[in-house]
Amino acid sequence: MSVLTDVRRPGPWRVVTLVVVAVIAVVVGVWFSGAALPALVLDPGPLVRWGLPVTETLGEVAAATTIGALVLAVCVLPRREERAPGARRPLRGGPAAEGTAYPRTLLVAAWAAGVWTVAAVAQLVLSYANVAGTSVTAPSFGDELWLYVTQIPLGRTLGSVVVVAAVVTALSMVVRTPTGAAWTLVLGIVALWQLAQLGHAAGAAGHDLATSALFVHLVGAAVWIGALAALAALVRVVGTDLAPAVARYSVIAGWCVAAVAVSGLVSGWLRLGSFAGLDTRYGALLVAKVVLLVTLAGLGLWHRRRTVAALAGRTSESVATATAGTGASSVGATGTAAVGTGSDPRANGTRGTLVAGATRLFWRLVLVELAVMGAVSGVAVALASSAPPVPETPPADPTPAYRITGHPLPPELTASRWLTEWRWDLLLAFATVAGLVVYWRWVLRLRRRGDAWPWARTASWTVGLLIFGWTTNSGPATYGHILFSAHMIQHMVLAMVVPVFVALSAPVTLALRALPVRGAHLSGDVSRGPREWLLVLVHSRVGQFFANPIVAAVNFVVSMLLFYYTGLFEWSLRNSVGHLFMVVHFSLAGYLFVNSMVGVDPGPKRLGYPQRLLALFATMAFHAFFGVSLVSGESLLVADWFGLMGRPWGPSAIADQQTGGAITWGIGELPTLALAIGVALAWSRDDDRTARQRDRRTRDEDPELDAYNAMLKSLND
Template sequence: MEERVNPVPRGALGVLAATGVVAVLAGVALTGSAAAVLVGDPGAVVRWGLPVVETLTELAASLTVGALLLAVCVLPRRTSAAARTPGSDRAAADGSAYPRSLVLAGVAAGAWTVLSVVHLVLAYASVAGVPPTAPSFGDELALFVTQIDLGRTLLSVTTVAAVVTALSLVVATPTGAAWTAALSLVALWQLGQTGHAAGAASHDLATSAMVLHLVSAAVWIGALAALAVLVRRLGADVVPAVSRFSVVAGWCVAGVAVSGVVNSVLRLGGWEGLQTRYGVLLLVKIALFAALALLGLAHRRATVPRLAGPRGGLLFWRVVLVELAVMGAVSGVAVALGSSPPPVPDAPVTDTSPAYVLTGHALPPEPTALRWLTEWRWDVLMACAAAAGIVVYLRWVRRLRRRGDSWSWVRTASWVTGMLLFAWTTSGGPSVYGHVLFSAHMIQHMVLVMVVPLFVALSAPVTLLLRAVPARAAVLRDDASRGPREWVLTLVHSHVGRFFAHPVVAAVNFAGSMVLFYYSGLFEWSLRSPVGHLAMIVHFTLAGYLFVNALAGVDPGPTRPPYPMRLLLLFATMAFHAFFGVALVGGEGLLVADWFGLTGRPWGVSAIRDQQIGGSVAWGIGEIPTLALAVVVAVQWTRDDERTARRRDRRVDRDGDDEMDRYNAMLARMAEDDARR
């Protein structure tokens, strides 16, 4: 295999960077965003250099993320032939590309750090309209990175890139690479807060869509570029590595497409926006993206199955070089779009209502039963997560049935219901009204922590994963790499996973985190920060799943206690929720008063009365899922007794009732002793 992949163009990354620079320069020239201005002109170097440096910075960040992803779940690691799956006809994993991927990530992160510093300097020069050679530039730059949000964001991105550089050169395991990749995604999240996404109009929607766009594009571009760099060292591992990457790339295409549509709608403002220079540049980007997606599809269907042949290396590079060139062009056009004024201006919205000033959204109409179902404010990340969850689960069920195995339709319906409830809770009425009404926020909280986890746990997603994935991936994962199945098993059997999955710990976390959340600054953080809101959703949904799975789930993980102990834990948490709700009902102090007390609602009850209603929600509505869970535990207890009885009956029919015979013999001896006495 080594001979088949030798003809490797050494300038693969040069092709990516060159096409990106050419595309961004052409796009900037088309839109005229680099034209000189009469007042506050930073100079031609800044006007033309900023988009070029921004393009190179994003490509370096993408290469960092892509190289780390290869180490996390794509590249085979070195193993002995004895460690492979019995009967496998594939050669032992070479694994020499795995450590090189971490070195590549460190080098790319180093370039990302340096380019981020240059980007920071040029960004301030562009914003301030001052050339970097001005005498007071250094002092003003210090104020920019300490006092201005954009400056602080760019400085934090630079700091994260520097930390990722150090970690990439130190870590050696997929777990360490995963933590480092997560840290690099934090920097991409921060970049998603800048540019057009920071505009006042639909800020939350634009931000979440931009984050999804940046992450999907970075993984797609960076992983392919990293494969191009490491392909000389893949050897016999080129086929599984490329096959696994193609699956990741498919999901990235979907993420880029969905987020791109959302951002386009927000920035264009209508079909007439396509007639502007910005619209023309957007159409160019769409055409390049469509070509790139078709190339990727052709690569997966035609090239990947032939990589093991004698011309595999030539076929690989024939497609990859074209993809890298198109990817560079797409990146350059994207930066040009971000540097150009869109048809919908980023000027602050003139709505001065208290609700808009506070939340960034207009005050919704007075809630009714119908509006709870018809009012929507989409969270792109959560909606895409729910849709992806449904698609993946149904594909796994289909895979089982094709293999001849059965899977309960009740579990499937439970999962779909849970995902639809999750999407409605995070994007529908509870989310819309949860920012202005404490009672609506409590409904959102109760559904996330009690209702959605009940459906998810009863659908047994981990069990389905363990049954469905090996049918296709067992042969490909005999090289010590980690796919979805391996990562789930690692998390389930880790010390941290076993600790949080323990029934007592899960119950304490389930009940105690509620008090910690509402009676600390975390509640206000979740209201004011998109990151805090996302953390709230993830934490309470996961805490609810761990608790329900420990009591009534079927997924592996916790050592479940006897059924009486389960009911005791359940009723203890029910009592705790009741006390928490009673405390809110009788409380006279308003939580986050400078938020819920300043929304300026002309409808509904007062803020303190609404908070007391929220306490009733926590007390009353929260008990309904708990009672349902108690019924599930009781039914499982009954069925377990029945199964135990049936097993005993079968053993008695087969071997005789030794236990009953010994018991009768004991009674007979006791009777004889009594008779003698």
């Protein structure tokens, strides 16, 4: 038995603080808001009124712990490679990774996902009882619940959450690698997206913004709260890996704080409507949540500035003591450090004491934060159970455009309104700002260590991201759901303009130079950080396949045909997930195509210059064919969308579609022509470089000297 088990220290049962405080907070919040008062008509009973917010709280805490534990497995906890008995991995210097907590975090994820599944089932049952105003003991409750799950959108969404949580439970019990944990994490995030559809403003004009804001809020809070809770549950087995794990988590937590703060601000303003809403009980609960979040962020900053460094010092001291106690031969003979298994019991005892001290430092970091996190979770559920000041009902006499899109019809499109009209998508806006901040930080990191990075690449990335943000949040986003021509501007800018700037900025090359190597300071650690995940993606079979120049060109051309002449186009108009798919797919497809032509990022084995020009001219011909088919076409795409908009301004739907075809032709041709010119110039420079090398070799040759040397060689023979 390890000496660490003999040292008295706090146990992971203290994580229950998170659950207890969350339940207390939601009960107090629901009581304060009056959300659990009996209904005048069709009251479901006190069990449903009080049980629903409590089960929602338990489900959110369990879901957060599941997501957090999977994040620890994907990119936080050190992991040692499983090797055959007797095989040793040479140390690269520095303390050795224990890796004992890595398999346990998947077990924590499985248990938490199991609780999440049970809570989701209870939430499904109680939510129907609450909506129908009936008791769960009613004779026909079971049949009605089945119809609720299969026929009603709210019931189908809650049922899908139950199914996803159950699948995550099963996968967490069988996966063993970071890749498997990553796919399981993606499924968990899908369930959070489903939950985001159930927030307030479902019937209001700001539904899309509210949904994206709530999704960002849920993901940020789940990773922030859940990863800390899972790390606390693993504290008995994490050992000397505690310091690097906490340091890595702190970086993630910083981004989560920003995501939660921004999305919470947007969500709160949508539901309040004005500062006058702060005078309501909903406003008071919102203020309480803001105060708790600010307190939590301050505690995290204060603790991490003091505790993380002290924690690293304690852990390093314990490793050094254990290594000294085991003797030099324990490293030199086997190539691995026998940490905690040396023959000197005093060294092991000292190490156990030091690790216990590091654990106490960790609990000083965690305990108060878990309590505040629980209070935040409870208040959040109480807010979701309360009626906001802004009514959620749609207008009494909605316009045709509102009936179709869920948004009021914007004013007539003018040149200035491309910049002044905004329809925010918080997820894409946050991605834009995060992309700018991350790229600039990488450039500054290179400069601090004396490495140069071309300013033109930084400028190219900045311009590309600013265009991306404008395209997905300003005029093209506002009018893209109303006018086919505006939609085609958005599409072609995402597919042809933004990728050119992004590919020329070489973000993958910059990331590989700026990101630290995981395991450089922790021997034997084969876990994956951002750099390692990027390399896995670039060198994977899937990544290599789609980065192939031929595949990239075919994907770029064929996917456009499939998108517009199948149901995908209508899906992107009617569903926010479909719209997000369109943005991500065509931006990524455009980047892969442009990078295979003129980019410098690793990945594809690029074609010769003649073949690149041929691919570009073929792409230009396709854009011309596609644009002409739209210009000359008389059949309206998604006629029950664009044809029933009821616009009192602008051209008819079919005339606007024909204008969109001309835009497709023009925007598609110009960037492609610019790429062709760039390839031709690069080809010319490559020929000049080859000619200069050939001339240099010719000048270095001396025919008379070569003949004399040949004569001497023949005489010697």
